[in-house]
Amino acid sequence: MKFCSACGHPVQLAVPPGDDRPRHFCPACGAVHYENPRVVVGAIAEREDRILLCRRAIEPRLGLWTLPAGYLESGETLAAGAVRETWEEAGARIAELTPYLMFNIAHIGQIYLLFRARLLEEDFAPGRESLEVRLLSEEEIPWGRIAFPVIGETLKTYFRDRRRGAFPFAIGDILPAAAWEAG
Amino acid sequence: MKFCSACGHPVQLAVPPGDDRPRHFCPACGAVHYENPRVVVGAIAEREDRILLCRRAIEPRLGLWTLPAGYLESGETLAAGAVRETWEEAGARIAELTPYLMFNIAHIGQIYLLFRARLLEEDFAPGRESLEVRLLSEEEIPWGRIAFPVIGETLKTYFRDRRRGAFPFAIGDILPAAAWEAG
Numbered sequence: 439m440k441f442c443s444a445c446g447h448p449v450q451l452a453v454p455p456g457d458d459r460p461r462h463f464c465p466a467c468g469a470v471h472y473e474n475p476r477v478v479v480g481a482i483a484e485r486e487d488r489i490l491l492c493r494r495a496i497e498p499r500l501g502l503w504t505l506p507a508g509y510l511e512s513g514e515t516l517a518a519g520a521v522r523e524t525w526e527e528a529g530a531r532i533a534e535l536t537p538y539l540m541f542n543i544a545h546i547g548q549i550y551l552l553f554r555a556r557l558l559e560e561d562f563a564p565g566r567e568s569l570e571v572r573l574l575s576e577e578e579i580p581w582g583r584i585a586f587p588v589i590g591e592t593l594k595t596y597f598r599d600r601r602r603g604a605f606p607f608a609i610g611d612i613l614p615a616a617a618w619e620a621g
Numbered sequence: 622m623k624f625c626s627a628c629g630h631p632v633q634l635a636v637p638p639g640d641d642r643p644r645h646f647c648p649a650c651g652a653v654h655y656e657n658p659r660v661v662v663g664a665i666a667e668r669e670d671r672i673l674l675c676r677r678a679i680e681p682r683l684g685l686w687t688l689p690a691g692y693l694e695s696g697e698t699l700a701a702g703a704v705r706e707t708w709e710e711a712g713a714r715i716a717e718l719t720p721y722l723m724f725n726i727a728h729i730g731q732i733y734l735l736f737r738a739r740l741l742e743e744d745f746a747p748g749r750e751s752l753e754v755r756l757l758s759e760e761e762i763p764w765g766r767i768a769f770p771v772i773g774e775t776l777k778t779y780f781r782d783r784r785r786g787a788f789p790f791a792i793g794d795i796l797p798a799a800a801w802e803a804g
Contacts, residue, residue: 439626443654446624446631456749459694471626473695474659477732511642512656515725516732516792537792540720542698549660549699566639607790609699609720 444469475547479519480507482596483532483557488573489596490557492527495569499585505552505592506530520553528571530562539595540609541588550612552592554605576600588612627652658730662702663690665779666715666740671758672779673740675710675751682768684752688735688775689713703736711754713745722778723792724771733795735775737788759783771795 439462442449447466454463454470462471482505483490491503506524510516517535524532532555541550557573564571572578576597584590591610599605622645625632630649637646637653645654665688666673674686689707693699700718707715715738724733740756747754755761759780767773774793782788 441624441626441629443622443624443626443632446629448629449626472692474657475693475695475697476657477660509655510658510732512658512730513727514658515727515794516723537723537790540699544696544698547695549693607720611698 439471439473442467442469443471473547475544475549477510477516477519478507478548478550479510479516479523479553480505480550481520481524481532481535481553481555482538482592483524483528483530483555485557485560485573488575488578490524490528490530490562491572491574491579492564492568493570493572494567494585495564496567501569502583502585503580504585504589507550507552507589516551517553520551520555524555525565527565527568528562529565530571531558532556533558536605537607538605539592539607541591541612542609543588543612545614550588550592554596587615622654622656625650625652626654656730658727658732660693660699660702661690661731661733662693662699662706662736663688663733664703664707664715664718664736664738665721665775666707666711666713666738668740668743668756671756671761673707673711673713673745674755674757674762675747676753676755677750677768678747678752679750685766685768686763687768687772690733690735690772699734700736703734703738707738708748710748710751711745712748713754714741715739716741719788720790721788722775722790724774724795725792726771726795728797733771733775737779770798 442464445467449462449464451460493503506527508523510519524530535553535555538554539552625647628650632645632647634643676686689710691706693702707713717739718736721737722735
């Protein structure tokens, strides 16, 4: 952010009076521009023992596999966002959504919420952002070609929970890649 | 939003190519400015059969009662945000946070996440945004003077769940006041 979205004046980065961290604020009109984490919603769409994965047609991670997921829109409920993303990316209809896993990805300001859901029919097709969409069993998951750490964690947790026969709601943390490599 | 935060040029509101809803975008530099829902995190801080409530020292709803809660900051985990807000508003330290209730407040673009947590000590004091902070039993809750519908719903659900002896994670919807009155 370089300019005030309210008046167009160049902003400054400093701790506003009464605040405790630097914000972009406008010395001309006084507006303080907060930066908030963004919410990503997605779905594990289940059909018997298989789930729906999409291969990305766009950067980043073009060609790698992911769950249908994307930014929650303003004015939309969490579940409605997951239904919309599943439709947009996989051309698939889901129902009976159950909140399942959340993840903090604090270093990039993202909060993920993944639902489990029932895939209503095997009639699906890649949307504009997907190269292909497939229903995959655990044995077929391309573990070495998953697009994002948060999706890998989700899938690992899901298949572990499925073996245990219970899917408890939980919140996890995704750390920067350097932290993963360090241990 | 009236001006582009990247280049300072006046923005336009229209559906960008390949998109499906109006966005503020900049005809000069091409930046698209997405508006995303904001996440509010808060806590039900428990001490035996009592919980911590704050009376608001600021607008809106000055003088009414609420749970410690506020906007999640960028770079912060959900639980860390709830701990911080409880410290800032109630001068209280909490631990053992369990995710409990989420709420869509779609008409104002907010997502709430309330944790249950253990209040570590009875040493607390109102922060800058609170007039007073009290530990209240169910009988003492000022039901007619709760600041926000989402807080009233949270408290109702909490005491109902407590009587049932289980606190299942759930997502609810808070509708506009007009819908409440009509329904």
